[in-house]
Amino acid sequence: MQHLYKLLEKKREIPIEIDDHFKLFGKEPWEVDYGEKCPICNVRIDEYGFCSCGSSGD
Incomplete structure (x- = not known):
């Protein structure tokens, strides 16, 4: 995992x-x-089907 972080560190x-999101x-x-x-x-639904209210429009 450290190796991956080293590769990403150059262009972060x-x-x-x-970076909690990452x-x-x-x-x-x-x-x-x-x-x-x-x-x-009225919030965008992400690639996993989630939005702010958790209903995903249902």
């Missing part, structure tokens, strides 16, 4: 030590693919 905008999800926030907006909370 946020240092790995404080630690949790394995990608940067701007790499997430979004689809349509949830009709209930």
Whole structure:
């Protein structure tokens, strides 16, 4: 895992030590693919089908 961090360290905008999003999800926030907006909370639904209210438009 340290080897992966070393490779990514060269082109990182946020240092790995404080990048909680990368630690949790394995990608940067701007790499997430979004689809349509949830009709209930009006927030984008991400690539895993989640939005802010958790209903995913259901």
